[in-house]
Amino acid sequence: MxxxxxxxxxxxxxxxxxxxxxxxFLLITGLICWVFPDTSILNTGYANMDILFxxxxxxxxxxxxxxxxxxxxxxxxNGTFETxxxxxxxxxxIILGKYLACLLLVTLTxxxxxxxxxxxxxxxxxxxxxxxxxxxxxxxxxxxxAAIYVAIGIFSSSITDNQIIAFIVSMFLCFFFYxxxxxxxxxxxxxxxxxxxxxxxxxxxxxxxxxxxxxTRDIVYFISMISLFIFLTKMMFSxxxx
Amino acid sequence: xxxxxxNLTKRYKTQAAIxxxxxxxxxxxxxxxxxxxxxxxxxxxxxxxxFMPQTxxxxxxxxxxxxxxxxxxxxxxxxxxxxxxxxxxxxxxEYLSFVANIFSLKNKRQQIDNCIELTGLTLxxxxxxxxxxxxxxxxxxxxxxxxHNPSVLILDEPTSGLDPNxxxxxxxLIRNLGEEKTVLLSTHQLQDVEAIxxxxxxxxxxxxxxxKFTVDLKSDLGxxxxxxxxxxxxxxxxxxxxxxxxxxxxxxxxxxxxxxxxDANIQAKLWEEAVKNKLTITKLNxxxxxxxxxxxxxxxxxxxx
Numbered sequence: 001m002x003x004x005x006x007x008x009x010x011x012x013x014x015x016x017x018x019x020x021x022x023x024x025f026l027l028i029t030g031l032i033c034w035v036f037p038d039t040s041i042l043n044t045g046y047a048n049m050d051i052l053f054x055x056x057x058x059x060x061x062x063x064x065x066x067x068x069x070x071x072x073x074x075x076x077x078n079g080t081f082e083t084x085x086x087x088x089x090x091x092x093x094i095i096l097g098k099y100l101a102c103l104l105l106v107t108l109t110x111x112x113x114x115x116x117x118x119x120x121x122x123x124x125x126x127x128x129x130x131x132x133x134x135x136x137x138x139x140x141x142x143x144x145x146a147a148i149y150v151a152i153g154i155f156s157s158s159i160t161d162n163q164i165i166a167f168i169v170s171m172f173l174c175f176f177f178y179x180x181x182x183x184x185x186x187x188x189x190x191x192x193x194x195x196x197x198x199x200x201x202x203x204x205x206x207x208x209x210x211x212x213x214x215x216t217r218d219i220v221y222f223i224s225m226i227s228l229f230i231f232l233t234k235m236m237f238s239x240x241x242x
Numbered sequence: 243x244x245x246x247x248x249n250l251t252k253r254y255k256t257q258a259a260i261x262x263x264x265x266x267x268x269x270x271x272x273x274x275x276x277x278x279x280x281x282x283x284x285x286x287x288x289x290x291x292x293f294m295p296q297t298x299x300x301x302x303x304x305x306x307x308x309x310x311x312x313x314x315x316x317x318x319x320x321x322x323x324x325x326x327x328x329x330x331x332x333x334x335x336e337y338l339s340f341v342a343n344i345f346s347l348k349n350k351r352q353q354i355d356n357c358i359e360l361t362g363l364t365l366x367x368x369x370x371x372x373x374x375x376x377x378x379x380x381x382x383x384x385x386x387x388x389x390h391n392p393s394v395l396i397l398d399e400p401t402s403g404l405d406p407n408x409x410x411x412x413x414x415l416i417r418n419l420g421e422e423k424t425v426l427l428s429t430h431q432l433q434d435v436e437a438i439x440x441x442x443x444x445x446x447x448x449x450x451x452x453x454k455f456t457v458d459l460k461s462d463l464g465x466x467x468x469x470x471x472x473x474x475x476x477x478x479x480x481x482x483x484x485x486x487x488x489x490x491x492x493x494x495x496x497x498x499x500x501x502x503x504x505d506a507n508i509q510a511k512l513w514e515e516a517v518k519n520k521l522t523i524t525k526l527n528x529x530x531x532x533x534x535x536x537x538x539x540x541x542x543x544x545x546x547x
Contacts, residue, residue, distance in 0.1 A: 003340065003343040003344050006343075007340050010336075011329070011331060011332070014331060014332075015331060078327050078328075078329075078330075079323060079324075079325055079327030080327040080328065080329055081327075082288075082293055082323045082327060083321070083323055083327055083328075083386070085293060086291040086292060086293050086316055086319075086321045086323070087316055087341070087344045087345070088313050088314075088316040088317040088344065088345065089316075089344050090313070240293070240294050241294055241295050
């Protein structure tokens with residue numbers, strides 16, 4: 001598993017994917033949080049980072065899809081899938097190795113935004129007046145969200161040998177699981193149903209956790225979603241054996 | 243037995259890619275798997291390497307069943323898949339060390355160096371795989387299959403798409419490997435089989451049509467020989483009818499191909515008869531029966547039985 005992780009991460013570096021992803025993410029969030037006057041933290045008058053945590057899930061929808069789209073689609077297309085799966089390594093190790101490599105890259109992309117936290121806390125009046133609990137909660141939420149996105153992306157990549165299809169399917173699934181359920185709730189007949197359908201969406205739990213309130217129900221939701229998509233990937237993987 | 247296959251069948255939907263094939267390969271044999279495209283060579287290899295399971299039958303490598311001991315088998319074999327897939331964006335050394343890590347080899351450094359030397363990649367070891375020519379990529383493919391010193395090598399078309407010099411080199415390499423290892427290789431180049439393999443299995447439409455030592459196979463065209471003959475004069479077909487042992491004559495008016503029984507001593511009789519009739523023979527030679535003839539014979543007969 002570690003072998004695969006290392007190899008995958010090295011290929012992110014050697015193919016410049018890692019640098020492009022990090023630069024693009026930081027550029028977009030940097031511009032939106034600090035430069036564009038409509039959204040700039042400097043103009044809101046509040047010392048919080050809500051704007052970052054509101055836009056990050058949307059940026060990740062396409063960024064994570066782009067990172068994960070090649071993981072299996074490319075192997076299938078090139079035939080290296082066959083070399084890899086006939087080596088003494090289990091399917092699960094391959095999937096987990098690739099999953100963790102992608103997740104590591106996403107995590108490294110998020111880390112530089114900690115500077116925003118320092119900046120906002122310095123700007124607070126009095127200095128350091130920032131709701132640290134909420135920020136920590138939001139970061140944990142963002143990591144879990146990215147972890148689900150990566151699982152979705154890996155799964156999408158495993159269903160096809162075409163990277164563009166993997167990319168688009170992954171974007172759609174990420175979008176749908178992030179905010180699709182919340183939006184479905186606005187359809188009248190669903191609205192009347194007794195259970196809250198938005199509970200199924202990521203955004204519901206993401207918002208919960210970003211208040212700084214770490215609830216086991218949310219954590220269980222995140223972990224089950226990740227497991228679900230990894231399990232589905234494993235199913236697609238074994239489909240060659242049917 | 244290094245490789246043992248019993249009544250192996252693989253069906254895609256209703257079509258059988260391979261149909262009830264059985265064979266056994268002893269340790270240290272080099273066996274050529276020969277057949278036209280789509281005969282089921284690659285399918286058999288994919289089953290043997292545990293890439294996909296069979297529909298029916300049993301396949302064993304080094305005593306392990308492919309269905310139950312997949313990981314053990316994968317440790318035991320070196321596999322070069324068809325079209326030699328590689329990570330083109332990796333460096334040769336990087337790739338080999340990745341493979342070595344998967345096998346968690348102990349003396350990794352040394353194994354890699356050995357392998358690089360064996361496959362003649364010493365000068366190319368620091369290059370990107372994508373930059374290498376096809377012949378060198380093939381060597382990288384072989385190197386990754388050999389890295390963990392497997393006892394069984396399964397090579398799917400190791401010589402396809404190489405230039406004649408490269409083919410000779412790869413053949414020599416495989417020949418050398420075959421001294422210690424069991425090798426199963428598929429090809430549709432008959433010269434490969436003639437040059438490397440102790441034994442040949444010819445497969446057509448998913449069935450084994452011949453399984454013999456390569457030497458035996460060549461003499462197996464039957465009891466007939468082919469003779470080409472050319473005269474200065476024009477000769478009528480009935481000239482040949484007088485001679486015993488001639489089965490069929492084609493061609494004319496002064497150029498013929500004769501199909502005759504082997505021990506009829508046809509050449510001598512032809513000379514004799516020609517002298518009698520005051521004809522001059524300018525060319526008389528026996529066509530060597532090549533594997534190609536055997537191959538054509540076996541694989542086209544089965545097409546329209």
